[in-house]
Amino acid sequence: MVRETVIGLEIHAELMTQTKMFCACKNDPDETHPNINICPICMGHPGTLPVPNAEAIALTQRVGAALNCELADISKFDRKNYFYPDLPKGYQISQFDEPLCGTGSLTLQNGSTIGITRIHLEEDTGRSQHPEGKDYSSIDFNRAGRPLMELVTEPDLRTPEDVELFAQELQRILRYTNASHANMEKGEMRVEVNLSLQEEGLSAAGKLTGTKVEVKNLNSVRSARLSVVFEMNRQADLLNDGKKVMQETRGWHDTKQATISQRVKEDAHEYRYFPEPDIPPLKFSEADLDSSRRGLPELPAQRRERFAQEYGLNADEIQVFVDEKTLGEYYEAVVSEMGSWAEAEGRAEDMPAFAKLAANYLLTDLKGIMQEHGGVIEDTQITPENFAELLKMVAADAITSRVAKDVLLEMFSTGGDPSDIVEEKDLSQVSDTGELEVIARNIVRDNPAPVADFKKGKKAALQFLVGIMMAVTKGKANPQMAAEILKKVIGS
Numbered sequence: 001m002v003r004e005t006v007i008g009l010e011i012h013a014e015l016m017t018q019t020k021m022f023c024a025c026k027n028d029p030d031e032t033h034p035n036i037n038i039c040p041i042c043m044g045h046p047g048t049l050p051v052p053n054a055e056a057i058a059l060t061q062r063v064g065a066a067l068n069c070e071l072a073d074i075s076k077f078d079r080k081n082y083f084y085p086d087l088p089k090g091y092q093i094s095q096f097d098e099p100l101c102g103t104g105s106l107t108l109q110n111g112s113t114i115g116i117t118r119i120h121l122e123e124d125t126g127r128s129q130h131p132e133g134k135d136y137s138s139i140d141f142n143r144a145g146r147p148l149m150e151l152v153t154e155p156d157l158r159t160p161e162d163v164e165l166f167a168q169e170l171q172r173i174l175r176y177t178n179a180s181h182a183n184m185e186k187g188e189m190r191v192e193v194n195l196s197l198q199e200e201g202l203s204a205a206g207k208l209t210g211t212k213v214e215v216k217n218l219n220s221v222r223s224a225r226l227s228v229v230f231e232m233n234r235q236a237d238l239l240n241d242g243k244k245v246m247q248e249t250r251g252w253h254d255t256k257q258a259t260i261s262q263r264v265k266e267d268a269h270e271y272r273y274f275p276e277p278d279i280p281p282l283k284f285s286e287a288d289l290d291s292s293r294r295g296l297p298e299l300p301a302q303r304r305e306r307f308a309q310e311y312g313l314n315a316d317e318i319q320v321f322v323d324e325k326t327l328g329e330y331y332e333a334v335v336s337e338m339g340s341w342a343e344a345e346g347r348a349e350d351m352p353a354f355a356k357l358a359a360n361y362l363l364t365d366l367k368g369i370m371q372e373h374g375g376v377i378e379d380t381q382i383t384p385e386n387f388a389e390l391l392k393m394v395a396a397d398a399i400t401s402r403v404a405k406d407v408l409l410e411m412f413s414t415g416g417d418p419s420d421i422v423e424e425k426d427l428s429q430v431s432d433t434g435e436l437e438v439i440a441r442n443i444v445r446d447n448p449a450p451v452a453d454f455k456k457g458k459k460a461a462l463q464f465l466v467g468i469m470m471a472v473t474k475g476k477a478n479p480q481m482a483a484e485i486l487k488k489v490i491g492s
Helices: 054-066 160-176 221-240 286-294 300-311 315-323 325-344 348-373 384-395 401-414 418-424 433-446 448-455 459-472 479-491
Strands: 003-014 078-081 091-094 104-107 113-123 127-129 138-140 147-153 189-199 213-218 248-253 258-264
Touching: 003 160, 003 221, 054 113, 054 147, 054 160, 054 286, 091 113, 104 160, 160 189, 160 221, 160 300, 189 221, 213 221, 213 258, 221 248, 221 258, 300 315, 300 325, 300 348, 315 325, 315 348, 325 348, 325 384, 348 384, 348 401, 384 401, 384 418, 401 418, 433 448, 433 459, 433 479, 448 459, 448 479, 459 479
Parallel strands: 213 248
Antiparallel strands: 003 147, 003 189, 078 091, 104 113, 113 147, 127 138, 189 213, 248 258
16 A cells, blocks of 8 residues: 655744743853752742743744744733643643744745744743663753744655755754754754654545654754654554554654654643733734844845855855855855955956855865864954955965965964965965976986876876976976976977
8 A cells, every 4th residue: 555654843942032931031051050040930939920032022923934924913822731840830831822923834945845834932841850870850940931932834744855854944044043043962953753654645635644643852853854764664564564553752762763652642632721811912013023024134045046146156065155154154255355356357257266266165175174173164263355365366376276275274273364374485386487397307307107107198197297296396386387397398
């Protein structure tokens, strides 16, 4: 029997606000000391009153606008009642039937369009800790009360790739809108997968007959993808054996690379939702909602399209500049400097090549240096102006690409000006043909075997000789000029 995989996602993201959702406690995900950022309100003491965080509401609406969601003019908070040790009040202030954001959509890079059911705002819980080898657990309430945005998709995803692409693109949008750092390794973004199998075609008719299983504790995009693959196979095996799939909540066990049953899934009515009596309904004017829509920054999909049109980069290069937003901004600053220089030099037609040159040096050389020596683009001592100055010297044949790599490393270490470094270290390109011919004659004299190989038609032999010349000149000879001069000397 042919079955179709039907997947919906629930994704939580901790918002980047200064304070918690309903109190003035600091919202600090990096705090390592337990129970520091707490107060009677986020600890649920009797007689305390919650006050909604306006910044968290605005950030949620901004994300909703970025995802083409309908922004509600009236919204409210509700109490979601359940008991768990890390929930100090015995209920969670959330949103049930009137969320801040309604239906929307997100188009993935593979062309699939995924519907958004809703985005609502709630408070996070504390964090239970279970020391290994101990017979007790402890609770850190620093996280309790942090603003937590929850996004629910339509069951429009069909493959592990869909899940991976959706989570990655949402993570980018959260970062571009400055709503959340969305670092999954820190728990700032968490993915839950709802998956079922059904006879193919029924979903097209609007009838979902498969039994839904929810997978929690997915703290990486990789885990989300692997959990989908595992559940697809697990449920298919059950159905093929004539067994039923149980509606339940399962967790992902990274070591076993498997989902593990946790509990039977609760339905919404079991949470006994009712309106939060201490917070009146929220009302937004059309001007308020328009402000959320108009205040959007350039989003990842828009940056991809613009970089392709303006700079002619390939998809892989563009994706790095999209994923690393600050690096992309640095790149544009470098290209802008190069553009001013090219126009002044009458070389504006060469700008596509210069834009490509800048991308190559940033993505290959500078990123390689940062990976080897540590550091991120935000902290680099190399200004975009100095980086562009280095590229101008390469483009003007003032230095060779080999020398440029050494100069770049010195710039990374000291923050120095490339022109000063080249002058101080005497690294200017050797372009005197007479000087290069003298060097070439010595090389040809001392290396008869590769010279003979070149005369027999072995092109690699010439590259070997060029390498020797580059070593003798300490990388200052132009490789193309060196090759031509060597061929001339060999043929004379």
